Amino acid sequence: MATVIKEVELSWLDRTYLWPILKGMVITFKHFIRQLFTPTSKRYTVQYPDAKKEMPAGYRGLHELKRFEDGSIKCVACFMCAEACPARCITIEAEEFSDLNQTQGFEEKRPKVFKIDMLRCIYCGYCEEACPKDAIWLRTDYELSAYDRLEMQFGKWDLMNTYAKKDGKPEISTDPKPAVPHKPVEM
Amino acid sequence: MDSLAQLLHLTPATLWMIVKVLLVFGGPFTIASLLTWVERRGSAMIQDRIGPNRAALFGKWRLLGLPQIVADGIKAFLKEDLVPPHAVGILFWLAPLFAFVPAVLGFAVIPFGQSFTIGNTQYHMSLLDPGNGMGMLYPMAIGAVAIYGVLTAAWSSNNKWSILGGMRVSAQMISYELAMSLAVVAIFMRTGNAGPPTFLEAYDPHRIVAAQAGLWNVIPQFLGFVVFSTCMFAETNRLPFDFAEGESEIVAGYLTEFGSMKFALMYLSEYVHIVTAAALIVTLYLGGWQIPFVADPGALLSVAAFLAKLLIVCWVFIWVRWTLPRFRYDQLMALGWKVMLPLALGNLMLHAWWMHRAAM
Numbered sequence: 071m072a073t074v075i076k077e078v079e080l081s082w083l084d085r086t087y088l089w090p091i092l093k094g095m096v097i098t099f100k101h102f103i104r105q106l107f108t109p110t111s112k113r114y115t116v117q118y119p120d121a122k123k124e125m126p127a128g129y130r131g132l133h134e135l136k137r138f139e140d141g142s143i144k145c146v147a148c149f150m151c152a153e154a155c156p157a158r159c160i161t162i163e164a165e166e167f168s169d170l171n172q173t174q175g176f177e178e179k180r181p182k183v184f185k186i187d188m189l190r191c192i193y194c195g196y197c198e199e200a201c202p203k204d205a206i207w208l209r210t211d212y213e214l215s216a217y218d219r220l221e222m223q224f225g226k227w228d229l230m231n232t233y234a235k236k237d238g239k240p241e242i243s244t245d246p247k248p249a250v251p252h253k254p255v256e257m
Numbered sequence: 258m259d260s261l262a263q264l265l266h267l268t269p270a271t272l273w274m275i276v277k278v279l280l281v282f283g284g285p286f287t288i289a290s291l292l293t294w295v296e297r298r299g300s301a302m303i304q305d306r307i308g309p310n311r312a313a314l315f316g317k318w319r320l321l322g323l324p325q326i327v328a329d330g331i332k333a334f335l336k337e338d339l340v341p342p343h344a345v346g347i348l349f350w351l352a353p354l355f356a357f358v359p360a361v362l363g364f365a366v367i368p369f370g371q372s373f374t375i376g377n378t379q380y381h382m383s384l385l386d387p388g389n390g391m392g393m394l395y396p397m398a399i400g401a402v403a404i405y406g407v408l409t410a411a412w413s414s415n416n417k418w419s420i421l422g423g424m425r426v427s428a429q430m431i432s433y434e435l436a437m438s439l440a441v442v443a444i445f446m447r448t449g450n451a452g453p454p455t456f457l458e459a460y461d462p463h464r465i466v467a468a469q470a471g472l473w474n475v476i477p478q479f480l481g482f483v484v485f486s487t488c489m490f491a492e493t494n495r496l497p498f499d500f501a502e503g504e505s506e507i508v509a510g511y512l513t514e515f516g517s518m519k520f521a522l523m524y525l526s527e528y529v530h531i532v533t534a535a536a537l538i539v540t541l542y543l544g545g546w547q548i549p550f551v552a553d554p555g556a557l558l559s560v561a562a563f564l565a566k567l568l569i570v571c572w573v574f575i576w577v578r579w580t581l582p583r584f585r586y587d588q589l590m591a592l593g594w595k596v597m598l599p600l601a602l603g604n605l606m607l608h609a610w611w612m613h614r615a616a617m
Contacts, residue, residue, distance in 0.1 A: 088483065091577075091580070091581065094580045094581065095576060095577065095580050097580075098303045098576065098579055098580045099303075099576065101302070101303050101304070101305060102299065102302045102303045102576075104305075105301075105302040105303075105305050105306075106302055110307065113305070113307060114305055114306075115306060115307045117307070
């Protein structure tokens with residue numbers, strides 16, 4: 071590929087080097103003054119633990135296993151997400167059930183164990199795309215850290231119940247088996 | 258002052274000396290440690306960031322991030338003092354001192370305020386009284402000694418990055434010292450020629466300041482001012498001439514092997530250097546403690562004026578650092594020898610010719 075080199079003819083004022091320095095200093099000083107008189111809340115920096123960044127709707131963060139209105143799990147343990155996962159971080163064990171009280175309709179299969187190893191997950195969102203039932207979603211939560219590795223193994227009830235809304239209320243109140251967020255699950 | 262001296266069983270002269278020593282040693286240190294804060298917060302503002310603002314006194318008062326200075330100091334004290342096994346022991350311990358002491362010593366002759374008289378005694382606002390025979394030559398000489406600090410640190414670290422940084426910076430400082438001294442000689446000439454006749458030598462800072470009563474040197478000697486300030490940037494190893502370090506090339510240069518309090522001392526001495534350099538620029542070119550259109554500002558006001566000028570020049574040092582990219586090494590040498598030295602010589606010749614014309 072040819073590169074076009076543009077010769078720039080500098081004026082004598084620019085070649086003194088002193089004048090361009092002064093121009094540059096004026097630019098930096100403008101930035102200084104502007105930043106000095108901008109209130110902290112309006113600056114670019116988000117002061118993280120005090121103020122948190124609102125992630126855009128398409129952000130791929132922590133997973134959520136969706137439920138029906140009555141609280142039963144949408145997942146039918148078809149293993150599509152586990153297959154699609156490039157990091158192989160999803161472990162599913164299926165079980166049969168026949169509880170017709172639930173709105174799950176004609177399904178008779180659900181996950182007994184649904185485990186995501188958050189340390190391996192790369193948050194690519196393929197599981198979300200692969201799911202035929204829209205049962206697994208990626209939320210905008212991004213604060214995923216723990217003090218040991220075990221805490222980063224998210225089980226079924228963690229993925230169903232972890233999430234609290236912004237005001238601290240849990241998303242689903244009819245919770246058959248609540249789990250404390252970020253609670254270590256038995257392996 | 259006399260009664261206070263009597264109370265302390267001292268002669269007024271001794272008391273004044275003690276006060277001056279405290280001022281001259283404490284002042285630059287205080288300003289230097291404040292400068293570390295100004296540097297970090299100021300650079301953040303220039304780059305549209307916020308800067309350190311988390312450290313808080315008793316976990317409560319953040320005070321615009323000022324407690325960060327204290328936090329840094331405590332951290333430096335408590336860190337493990339690691340001496341690498343290949344370092345040259347005693348020099349490694351002495352290097353921070355060699356870097357630190359010259360930085361403070363340079364301040365000794367700078368007049369930081371107008372002399373005042375109580376009773377029959379005249380008190381001078383500089384550590385060494387006028388007429389000491391060294392005058393402005395002394396900070397120049399001390400500035401040259403500052404190279405030893407860098408070089409000792411580089412050599413004793415026994416590390417290729419350190420020695421490269423040290424060698425580079427010593428070559429740089431020596432190159433720019435020539436132009437700097439020549440720029441100052443023009444001031445000595447002018448001062449010797451003008452002003453009321455006194456017993457002081459033309460290179461005495463008190464006389465230089467007194468000679469600037471009507472017109473600051475920066476206007477008739479603008480060329481010299483540019484050369485001198487540029488050389489001061491080189492002497493203090495500030496950007497755009499910070500060849501002692503170089504993250505992408507030689508890690509931290511001569512500071513590579515230094516940690517904890519040794520590093521803190523080196524780091525602080527860099528800022529004391531800036532304060533001293535700013536004081537030199539103020540004394541030589543910006544009228545020292547003079548205030549425009551005020552013939553006799555008095556002791557307190559003159560000190561305030563000096564301090565204000567000093568702080569502004571210090572801020573310019575920081576401001577330039579966050580404006581300019583660094584030079585390449587050959588560009589630095591070319592600038593020093595092919596531009597700064599001829600400019601300083603030209604300035605000298607110009608003023609010599611000027612004075613010759615005026616005398617005829």
